[in-house]
Amino acid sequence: MSASSATAHAHDVHAGHHELGFVRTYIFSTDHKMIARQFLFMGLFMMVLGGLLALIVRWQLAWPETAVPGLGGILKETGGILEPSTYNMAFTMHATIMIFFVIMPILAGAFGNFCIPLMIGARDMAFPFLNMLSFWVTFSAGLIMLSGFFVEGGHAAAGWTSYAPLSAVPSYTGVNWGQNIWCISLFIMGVGSMMGSINYITTIINMRAPGMRLFRMPLVIWSLFITAILLLLALPVLTSGVAMLLFDRTLGTSWFRPSGGGEPLLWQHLFWYFGHPEVYILILPAMGIASEILPVFCRKPIFGYHAMAFSMIGIAFLSWIVYGHHMFVSGMSPALGMAFTVTTMIIAVPSAIKTFNWLGTMWGARIQFTVPMLNALAFVSMFVIGGLSGIFMASTPVDIYIQDTYFIVAHIHYVVFGGSIFGAFAAIYYWFPKMFGRMTNTALGHLHFWPTFVFFNLTFFPMHIIGVGGQMRRIYNPMQYEFLQHQQHWNVIITYSALALGVSQIPFVINFFWSLFAGKKAPLNPWNANTLEWTAPSPPPHLNWGATLPTVYRGPYEYSSPESRDDFLPQSTPPVGAAGARRH
Amino acid sequence: MLDWWLPENVSTYGREIDWLFHLIYYITGVTFILVFVTMLAFLVMYRDRPGRKARYTHGNTTLEIVWTVVPALILVILTLLSVPAWSKIKMTMPETDFVVQVTAKQFNWQVTYPGPDGKFGTADDKTLLDEMHVPVNKVVRVILKSQDVIHSFFVPNFRMKQDAVPGREIRQWFEATKPGKYEWPCAELCGFGHSGMRGWIYVHTPDEYGKWAAENLKAEAAAPATAEAKADDPKKEEKAKK
Amino acid sequence: MTTVTVERPRRANGHVPPPPPPTGGGDGPDREPGPRRPLLDNVRLAMLFLICGEVMFFGGLISAFLVLRVTAAQWPPPLQPRLPVGVTGVNTLVLLASSVAIAAASPALVQRDPGTLVRRLLLAGGLGAAFLLVQGYEWIRLVGYGLTVGSGAYGTTFYTVIGTHAAHVVAAVVWVGVTAWLAACGRFVDGQTGALRACAIYWHFVVALWPILYVAVYLV
Numbered sequence A: 001m002s003a004s005s006a007t008a009h010a011h012d013v014h015a016g017h018h019e020l021g022f023v024r025t026y027i028f029s030t031d032h033k034m035i036a037r038q039f040l041f042m043g044l045f046m047m048v049l050g051g052l053l054a055l056i057v058r059w060q061l062a063w064p065e066t067a068v069p070g071l072g073g074i075l076k077e078t079g080g081i082l083e084p085s086t087y088n089m090a091f092t093m094h095a096t097i098m099i100f101f102v103i104m105p106i107l108a109g110a111f112g113n114f115c116i117p118l119m120i121g122a123r124d125m126a127f128p129f130l131n132m133l134s135f136w137v138t139f140s141a142g143l144i145m146l147s148g149f150f151v152e153g154g155h156a157a158a159g160w161t162s163y164a165p166l167s168a169v170p171s172y173t174g175v176n177w178g179q180n181i182w183c184i185s186l187f188i189m190g191v192g193s194m195m196g197s198i199n200y201i202t203t204i205i206n207m208r209a210p211g212m213r214l215f216r217m218p219l220v221i222w223s224l225f226i227t228a229i230l231l232l233l234a235l236p237v238l239t240s241g242v243a244m245l246l247f248d249r250t251l252g253t254s255w256f257r258p259s260g261g262g263e264p265l266l267w268q269h270l271f272w273y274f275g276h277p278e279v280y281i282l283i284l285p286a287m288g289i290a291s292e293i294l295p296v297f298c299r300k301p302i303f304g305y306h307a308m309a310f311s312m313i314g315i316a317f318l319s320w321i322v323y324g325h326h327m328f329v330s331g332m333s334p335a336l337g338m339a340f341t342v343t344t345m346i347i348a349v350p351s352a353i354k355t356f357n358w359l360g361t362m363w364g365a366r367i368q369f370t371v372p373m374l375n376a377l378a379f380v381s382m383f384v385i386g387g388l389s390g391i392f393m394a395s396t397p398v399d400i401y402i403q404d405t406y407f408i409v410a411h412i413h414y415v416v417f418g419g420s421i422f423g424a425f426a427a428i429y430y431w432f433p434k435m436f437g438r439m440t441n442t443a444l445g446h447l448h449f450w451p452t453f454v455f456f457n458l459t460f461f462p463m464h465i466i467g468v469g470g471q472m473r474r475i476y477n478p479m480q481y482e483f484l485q486h487q488q489h490w491n492v493i494i495t496y497s498a499l500a501l502g503v504s505q506i507p508f509v510i511n512f513f514w515s516l517f518a519g520k521k522a523p524l525n526p527w528n529a530n531t532l533e534w535t536a537p538s539p540p541p542h543l544n545w546g547a548t549l550p551t552v553y554r555g556p557y558e559y560s561s562p563e564s565r566d567d568f569l570p571q572s573t574p575p576v577g578a579a580g581a582r583r584h
Numbered sequence B: 001m002l003d004w005w006l007p008e009n010v011s012t013y014g015r016e017i018d019w020l021f022h023l024i025y026y027i028t029g030v031t032f033i034l035v036f037v038t039m040l041a042f043l044v045m046y047r048d049r050p051g052r053k054a055r056y057t058h059g060n061t062t063l064e065i066v067w068t069v070v071p072a073l074i075l076v077i078l079t080l081l082s083v084p085a086w087s088k089i090k091m092t093m094p095e096t097d098f099v100v101q102v103t104a105k106q107f108n109w110q111v112t113y114p115g116p117d118g119k120f121g122t123a124d125d126k127t128l129l130d131e132m133h134v135p136v137n138k139v140v141r142v143i144l145k146s147q148d149v150i151h152s153f154f155v156p157n158f159r160m161k162q163d164a165v166p167g168r169e170i171r172q173w174f175e176a177t178k179p180g181k182y183e184w185p186c187a188e189l190c191g192f193g194h195s196g197m198r199g200w201i202y203v204h205t206p207d208e209y210g211k212w213a214a215e216n217l218k219a220e221a222a223a224p225a226t227a228e229a230k231a232d233d234p235k236k237e238e239k240a241k242k
Numbered sequence C: 001m002t003t004v005t006v007e008r009p010r011r012a013n014g015h016v017p018p019p020p021p022p023t024g025g026g027d028g029p030d031r032e033p034g035p036r037r038p039l040l041d042n043v044r045l046a047m048l049f050l051i052c053g054e055v056m057f058f059g060g061l062i063s064a065f066l067v068l069r070v071t072a073a074q075w076p077p078p079l080q081p082r083l084p085v086g087v088t089g090v091n092t093l094v095l096l097a098s099s100v101a102i103a104a105a106s107p108a109l110v111q112r113d114p115g116t117l118v119r120r121l122l123l124a125g126g127l128g129a130a131f132l133l134v135q136g137y138e139w140i141r142l143v144g145y146g147l148t149v150g151s152g153a154y155g156t157t158f159y160t161v162i163g164t165h166a167a168h169v170v171a172a173v174v175w176v177g178v179t180a181w182l183a184a185c186g187r188f189v190d191g192q193t194g195a196l197r198a199c200a201i202y203w204h205f206v207v208a209l210w211p212i213l214y215v216a217v218y219l220v
Ligand code: HEA
Pocket: A161, A279, A280, A282, A283, A325, A326, A344, A345, A347, A348, A351, A352, A353, A355, A383, A384, A385, A386, A387, A388, A390, A391, A393, A394, A395, A399, A402, A403, A404, A408, A411, A412, A415, A416, A419, A420, B028, B031, B035, B070, B071, B072, B074, B075
């Protein structure tokens, strides 16, 4: 079952005849696979931090103003009880870390780096040195962000959206350097992501293996390609915004301060002009990952390949003209709000296409419930819930009521956790054998997946209910409001299951590290998949393939094809008989 | 399932919002059930069993067109249904003579009544902190301002929400349909005191409102707002609407 | 037999450059998946995308500037110094000239004339530096007249937008300086001209941006 005979030539590879030292191999490596691993470790480490911050938030919401276990040593003056300003800092940094330093590094950083060269049949990125630089720039941005926890006045506390003028004038929050560091870190992160995205785009356009036409690329490459374009065009807008914000705070400019002739809503326009494409940056790679994993474990071609690719392109285009749906009640012109309703409704259509095509892929399939498949299925189903809740908000009148309530918080988490994080888990389980050369443990995988799936829903579904009940987001203590007191028991339930959700990640951590060192050695192609990365050794050596690069003869999803005796037909297997049968 | 969870609605346009909410709730609910039932059915029917062979197909254009067009139509209809309510709530301003000015600041609502002369910015203005009194069944216009950061005027029972932006004056309206005392939180993060920035809106019957105004708004002329407004407090109890 | 085709000469720093891309994307017919020349090589493509990103960055700044400017009651605000339109106009020509100098550098490369190449690169860098000096001098005068970053939206937008462009010119001048130095050391004549072309593209971008800013900030 290892490799089909036609790909055997890829076996005996010993790349580069020179030995690189430890530092050049593991730290300042220019090898895309090593950089991918670095991004992955960074993202997972940050996820623990971001998750623990979420648990602190949850503790306060369930049992307001009681000491948070474990924080007694840190918040000495209060003995572990959160103060309102600390609470604001906790959710601000929770979201900032999760979005910029967990999901982006894992999905775009790690899997972008890992998949792109391997799946298009290139030896490395177009600019390996730039690639290394992009990791280290992002890494420094992460360190700088973390340093904000230690400065006088605490870290940024104006929400991950940092609405001006709250964020623009230190005295409004009492936060001084924290917010500056937030700006500086995101500025640097923007530079790093620009380097990465340029590299991705160039690589995908110019470095495809022979025969790898655009419409033979695996969908995950399509998704990363589009993500890179969005990154390239969206992040600089944030970069310019945080620069202006920083100048307002430190140099005394007045971009966003009305007292000097500035305009507070300007920040929101800039932020969401970046912010909405950003949320699709978070979801598109996960969509690609699901589109990659479903066919493999359905043993069936993806349903509607072209529609899948074009719907992602459609999402990318539309994502630029919907951003105003975050500002329906911000004081922006209501006529504009109306226009944004129209576009927001339209953007649900490509997502509908994708959802139904995933279902179509399952139709008549032969479904194997492996751990990556379970996570991919969780992605599909949870993304649907998150997307459907988006329709409520897209309707302007309804959004008047639910804006800034927990209904939004529920939406956020269904799309980012249910979507992106399940996508990330699926990708980790799926590519782990290739990435580290060892299989993960299936039992531990199930032990991770099922509790995560159950407690995820128990944590975030009730947020819809309390949101409809009117509970605002970003409040420190719901018990201060009489109309919220009757639903406080939900907050307690949510917190219990959030704690359980945290504990459910422990099997994952164990599985990851145990498999890293002691997992079963991975064969070349453990899932019998078609794409090119499975023709390289596990883990692939420097420069990925031996003397010759694989040649591509067909699309990536030829499962159960009548052309082949096996139920899979790798992209690089030459056609039998008449050469060059055109198919995908 | 969520129906009974919405706080009681006591405003005129709240009904439209709730109606839309329920409509979307049913549409998405049905979509959700369809997707999930199909998915679960597929997962069970097409699970890997010995001897099963997967169907080799790359798609079906007719099906794909159907499931593009149907959701698109549903969404277009939803948009068309949303537009009238939105323009009623945010884009039109019903005639009224009852105007209050609300200035948000960290972390209070300052409510200013124009006083007997009916003008803001004069000496007889009366400012209350964190409470607003209005008569029932009367269109109330709110001039919303902020002194420092962005706050958000949120009255769950009125289904009303509007950000207050420093440097701007935003005009809003509501009409309460039931007397009572309604909580009035701030819904936009505005600093460490955001949680707990909260006021109350008292909706009075016209009689009670007249009494309250007479006592609290320096009641020489016994009028909360303009001269015409005077007329509808004691007298035109029922239909004081224009 | 399995030797990898990647043993390429080491550079002085011991870094082995990655092999050139075997193909330029595989949109050719299946039967002979031979190498094809890409439409644009990696360097030019990457620079193109870098410029796209930069355009969005400046797009953010300029649109923010326009918003403040359009919503302001009066622009420029009364009692604020006027911007030096004339001097800056001449300065614009200086900057445009530098682009010509860069453009003139590539024929020198074709003629394998490193001396001329270096001279033209240095000329461009010098013109860029002159532009910066004049700008800096004007800034000092404006600050003297009382226009600072703190003086409301007018000062804010002026210094931020123009200063951001100036920072880009600084970067471009440094880059051109390094490139000239590399050229003087004999690089590029062997055909490895990627770094040189990247630098030139960036220079043209920075120069082309300026007239837009000049019109938006100084003239209109
Ligand atoms: C991964 C991230 C992600 C994704 C993919 C989405 C997807 C969508 N989002 Fe979401 N959104 C966020 C992340 C994301 N969002 C975040 C983080 C915020 C909060 C930011 C903050 O304020 O902090 C937010 C906030 C947010 C708001 C602002 C709410 C407010 O503050 O008032 C709105 C309003 O319209 C919205 C809408 C949508 C819509 C319509 C989609 C659509 O793309 C969804 C499309 C998908 C489907 C609809 C499901 C599948 C389709 C079918 C099964 C077909 C049939 C369907 C129908 C016929 C209806 N989102």
